[in-house]
Amino acid sequence: MAALVSATVERGDDDGTDDAGDDFAAPLPPDDRLWRHPSEVARPARGRADARPASARSSWSVALVSGLVGSVFTLGMVAATGAFDRRVGSAIVRETVPSAVSSQVLPGASGTTSNVVRIAEDVSPAITRIQVGGATRATGSGVLFRDDGHVMTNAHVVDGGGPIDVVLADGSQLPGRLLGSDQLTDVAVVKIDRSQRFPVAALGSAAGLRVGQPTVAIGSPLGLIGGSSVTTGVVSALGRRLEGGDGPPLLDMIQTDAAIAPGSSGGALLDEAGAVIGITTAIAVSEEGYQGLGFATPVDIARSVAEDIIATGRAAHVWLGIEGRDLDAESARRKGIAGGAVVVETVAGSPAEDAGLRPDDVVVAVADREVGSMSALVIALRERDPGDEVDLGILRAGERLTVAVELGSRPSS
Numbered sequence: 001m002a003a004l005v006s007a008t009v010e011r012g013d014d015d016g017t018d019d020a021g022d023d024f025a026a027p028l029p030p031d032d033r034l035w036r037h038p039s040e041v042a043r044p045a046r047g048r049a050d051a052r053p054a055s056a057r058s059s060w061s062v063a064l065v066s067g068l069v070g071s072v073f074t075l076g077m078v079a080a081t082g083a084f085d086r087r088v089g090s091a092i093v094r095e096t097v098p099s100a101v102s103s104q105v106l107p108g109a110s111g112t113t114s115n116v117v118r119i120a121e122d123v124s125p126a127i128t129r130i131q132v133g134g135a136t137r138a139t140g141s142g143v144l145f146r147d148d149g150h151v152m153t154n155a156h157v158v159d160g161g162g163p164i165d166v167v168l169a170d171g172s173q174l175p176g177r178l179l180g181s182d183q184l185t186d187v188a189v190v191k192i193d194r195s196q197r198f199p200v201a202a203l204g205s206a207a208g209l210r211v212g213q214p215t216v217a218i219g220s221p222l223g224l225i226g227g228s229s230v231t232t233g234v235v236s237a238l239g240r241r242l243e244g245g246d247g248p249p250l251l252d253m254i255q256t257d258a259a260i261a262p263g264s265s266g267g268a269l270l271d272e273a274g275a276v277i278g279i280t281t282a283i284a285v286s287e288e289g290y291q292g293l294g295f296a297t298p299v300d301i302a303r304s305v306a307e308d309i310i311a312t313g314r315a316a317h318v319w320l321g322i323e324g325r326d327l328d329a330e331s332a333r334r335k336g337i338a339g340g341a342v343v344v345e346t347v348a349g350s351p352a353e354d355a356g357l358r359p360d361d362v363v364v365a366v367a368d369r370e371v372g373s374m375s376a377l378v379i380a381l382r383e384r385d386p387g388d389e390v391d392l393g394i395l396r397a398g399e400r401l402t403v404a405v406e407l408g409s410r411p412s413s
Contacts, residue, residue: 119216119274120230125169125199127228127267129220130176130190134162141219141228141267142166142190143276145306147197152306153266154281154297155181155188166192167220169199169227180309184248184317186281186297187305188266201268204275206254206298211235217258217294219267219280228267233258233294240295241375242282252379253295254278260294269296278302301382317410318384321350326373327362335395339372340364355405358396365393381407 126144130153131137140157144150151166158164164176174192181188192198213235221229237255256269260283269278278296305315327340340362346353365371366380367390384390386409391402 115272116216116230116232119270119272120218120228122274123201123216123218123268123270123276124228124230126201127169127218127220129167129263130157130266131165131167132158132160132162133165134160136160136162139220139263140265141263141280143266143268143279144198144200145203145276145303147200149192149194149198150179150306150310151176151190151192152279152302153188153190154279155183155186157266158188158190164190166190171227180313180315182305182309182315185301185305185315186250187279187302187309187315189306189309201270202275203299203303204271204273204277206277206300209235209238209254209271209277211237214272215256215258215277216270216272216274217256217260217264217267217280218270219260219264221261221263229261229264231259236293242295250282250295250297251375252298252301253281254298256294256296257292258294259292269294316386318381318386318388318407319351319410320377320381320405320407321347321352322357323347324363324374324377326375335362335398337362337364337395338370339376340395341371341374341377351405351408355392355403357392357394357403357405360396362395363392364395364400367391368393 128142128151130140130142138157138160142151142153145152158178165173166176167173176190176192179189179191215233215235217231218228233256236257240253240255242250242253260280264280267280268276269280271277276299278299279302280296282295284293308315322343323345324341324343327342332339343357343359343361345359346357363377369380371377371380384407386407389404389406391404394401394403
């Protein structure tokens with residue numbers, strides 16, 4: 001079995017022994033989870049006096065929604081940051097400041113070497129290392145996306161609540177302020193300040209991505225000396241749904257075989273033009289080790305949430321107010337449709353109840369866009385804003401109807 005691993009590195013207190021002979025990977029004990037946090041793959045290592053073993057992180061939420069139907073495997077979640085659980089294993093972070101950016105082009109990787117080198121040179125200055133102090137210490141990555149110092153990262157990187165330091169590609173270190181984080185999408189924004197403008201990464205779009213398309217991943221794995229790490233691969237799947245942790249699932253994730261190591265949570269997944277298409281979030285490992293699969297939050301979702309946080313301090317999520325399930329394949333066949341989202345219950349006082357949705361209604365479309373599952377319904381609705389009115393196509397007692405719903409704002413509970 002394999003487990004999903006967060007690419008963040010977390011730190012605690014160390015015994016001060018020398019770090020010679022550190023080993024960052026050890027076989028995992030048998031486990032019933034399919035995915036695991038990267039730090040759980042690492043064996044407790046000896047570090048310098050200031051290196052500390054990974055501390056526990058109880059949960060982290062990421063709520064992207066996937067249209068993936070009928071997955072063969074049940075996935076668990078692992079953020080691309082430090083250790084979530086001291087019980088399994090830990091990783092070491094070296095507290096050294098990077099002095100330069102290094103590009104690593106993998107043999108046989110997609111894209112020409114010259115193109116990858118150009119992307120590394122252009123984008124690496126906008127990739128940061130994020131260090132979080134306090135009781136739960138963690139190290140992750142971040143992407144500068146505004147030249148006034150706004151850094152996009154994963155919420156699970158900064159959830160510890162301690163002081164934040166941001167290390168730039170040139171080795172300079174600046175204090176960071178957490179402007180806000182969103183547990184549903186695992187996106188957070190950190191602000192840093194200085195008199196000069198910051199280099200930024202160009203944000204692209206995950207819309208229109210195709211399996212097999214070349215990718216480049218840039219992050220700050222394990223806080224290693226030498227700055228950012230650059231790896232290459234392809235988009236190996238789209239619309240992945242990853243279950244795990246105590247929070248909601250990661251939905252509509254981009255899967256890539258570009259190597260993503262612990263400490264890379266919050267880093268950038270780029271297309272062949274060097275535009276950010278995703279924020280690296282999770283990796284897959286098994287008891288045998290890293291399985292060569294990484295997952296990134298689509299940049300369209302991350303950018304929307306980040307802009308909400310900058311404007312209001314929190315992300316605005318639409319609310320329909322139903323509990324539902326996927327329509328099973330046999331029922332879909334009998335109804336002559338590909339799939340749908342079955343309404344199990346409507347929440348009292350919700351937009352769904354106000355619009356007249358009933359249990360056993362099957363939602364099959366949002367504004368003429370077909371939806372084949374609950375995940376697909378959530379994804380379609382996330383493209384809307386609270387207050388928007390949207391037409392839902394439903395099947396009720398064999399009849400197709402259109403129901404107009406005014407979407408609300410998701411309650412805090």
